[in-house]
Amino acid sequence: MRYKKRRHAAVNKNEQKVLRRGREAQGGSPLGEIYPGVSRLTLKLRFLSQRQEVVSEQTRDYGPADAVDFSCACPGSCGVGKFDLTEMIQTRIAAHEPSAEVNMPCKAESFGSPAPCGYSLQCGIEVRYSIPDPAAPFSA
Numbered sequence: 001m002r003y004k005k006r007r008h009a010a011v012n013k014n015e016q017k018v019l020r021r022g023r024e025a026q027g028g029s030p031l032g033e034i035y036p037g038v039s040r041l042t043l044k045l046r047f048l049s050q051r052q053e054v055v056s057e058q059t060r061d062y063g064p065a066d067a068v069d070f071s072c073a074c075p076g077s078c079g080v081g082k083f084d085l086t087e088m089i090q091t092r093i094a095a096h097e098p099s100a101e102v103n104m105p106c107k108a109e110s111f112g113s114p115a116p117c118g119y120s121l122q123c124g125i126e127v128r129y130s131i132p133d134p135a136a137p138f139s140a
Ligand SMILES: [Zn+2]
Pocket: 074, 075, 076, 077, 078, 079, 080, 081, 082, 106, 107, 108, 117, 118, 119
């Protein structure tokens, strides 16, 4: 895509935009673009049933170049529930926390019944920062 370059700059904004658009089509922006101060992000997902039994486990490990996806489908009886970790992660990273543990219930209803799904997601978040302090007075 070099021929699209209009200006010579260390970081060309247009090129970034083109890159981002391409990645979004595939499902997400790279970690380094969303959180430039993060060198590694690890999510340990554990889905729990109504009886607090572990239904499935998943580990997601992201480097700066990896496209991230902070949402996951609920494996419960709802069939439609989605857990969105975007805000949780955003908050933790803004606070520069190295690790956190969050727990969120599925908000959807069970399939064919008004009862709540009952499944929940337990997520361990581990963040490695490439800069010692964010020092970003204008962020968010
Ligand atoms: Zn559910």
